[in-house]
Amino acid sequence: MVKKSIAKKNKIIPVVLSCLLVCIIFTGCASKPAQDQNASGTNASQSEAIVEENLTAKDLQEPTNNDQVTSASAVASGANDFAFHLSAALVAGVGTDNFVCSPYSVWLPLAALLNATDEDNRDALLAALQASGISVDDVNSAASRMLYDLTRQGDEAFATPDMPAYDPLKIANAIFVNNDVTLNKDFAQTFLDYYRGTAMNVDFTSSDAVDAVNAWASENTDGLITDIVSEFDPQTVAAIANAIYFSDRWSWEFDPAKTEEEVFHAPGGDTAAFYMLREGNDQTYYEDDNVQATSLNFTTGGGMYIILPKDGDATGLLASMTNDYFSEIQTGSVNATGTLLLPRFSIESPVMDLTGTLTSLGVPLFDENAAPLTGGLIEENTPAWLSDAMHKAVIEVDEKGTTAAAVTVMAMATSAMPEPTEPFEMVCNKPFVFVLYGQTYDGGKQVLFTGVVNQPES
Secondary structure (H helix, E strand, O other), rough: OHHHHHHHOOOOOEEEEEEEEEEEEEEEOOOOHHHHHHHHHHHHHHHHHHHHHHOOOOOOOOOOOOHHHHHHHHHHHHHHHHHHHHHHHHOOOOOOEEEEEEEHHHHHHHHHHHOOOOOOHHHHHHHHOOOOOOOOHHHHHHHHHHHHHHHHOOOOOHHHOOOOOOOEEEEEEEEEEEOOOOOOOHHHHHHHHHOOOEEEEEOOOOOOHHHHHHHHHHHHOOOOOOOOOOOOOEEEEEOOOOEEEEEEEOOOOOOHHEEEEEEEOOEEEEEEEEEEEEEEEEEEEOOOOOOOEEEEOOOOOOOOEEEEEEEOOHHHHHOOOHHHHHHHHHHHHHEEEEEEEEEOOOOOOOOOEHHHHHHHOOOOOOOOOOOOOOOOOOOOOEEEEEEEEEEEEEEEEEOOOEEEEEEOOOOOOOOOOOOOOOEEEEEEOEEEEEOOOOOOOOOEEEEEEEEOOOOOOO
């Protein structure tokens, strides 16, 4: 288990600035028998061999037949359901503060741990991930396809006008394993094949483990996240980590010369904000009795929906948001002429301890008595469970684009929608919600970040 001083301060840092997320989940185990401790040298070399010599990653899953597409689409939809359930649970205690998180950064390591969870708890974890009735193999394939779609790393061979190469988004997964245990080889191979997860040996009783995790986080966040942990509890046997980094420019940038300082009606009282102006044709726009919404597209794919509640309660809106409503906003959007006033904003979340939240959402991996990761994560049959899950995120939005970081990511309607008869005016001078997404073949817009701007910070 991780010491609480770490849990409160510096364990996992998700950040949104181009979009950077890293989620670290710590796994605890009972004390090992003396004979196992004495074999630490042998186990360390075995684990290193598994990680460095014997494993070769197969290609990420590409779109193939309709059955695979249907299954992957169900998993992707469930991941978005999980995104809004997690967001709702976390935003409930925010009050009038700003909020940002990366649900996808939390979903990925939990999906990977399906492959290490015992049979008694697997169905419960699938249900928590909104994937009931779907096999673990299908979840793995869907996760691989998501990574293929989202992180094609600029490979123009797979680019299309609707799905350009998505260079700005980078996703990394890793597991750090204590020297005196051996990572389960089946888990290691699956983690590598479907999640591009790397593995490395560390000594959790030494500061070297802290250095290794922090160095990995820094490397995979372009130096934005450098101090994830300060110490580990000596009983920690593994830490699974996810990092997402995103940085892109708007396809239609705001003109900085038109940015002006105006009043923002924050819940705690009026304050000043710097408003960016966009006006003209061909803007994606949605409106119903409750919200106005527009999507700001990035140059290489994906985008960010800005959702403005008419009653000014952005926290309440995100708390009640569902994937069905998000889909309704997408399919009901039209190409419109209008004016958008959006404040520049920058948000850095505190470190969030997700242990209680994930447990309340049905994740069964934190039960020390059940020890649901026993045998599936490490070769030794030592009781193992998750002891902690932390998350931190940052986002910065300005005239040129968005940058995000974190340490702990559809086809259009077949019939054209009529254009509104009157130009819209969307003035975000009160709290609003944002949903940053990437584009996938199977799941359409995959939710990467969610958040609430109750008070812009420039």
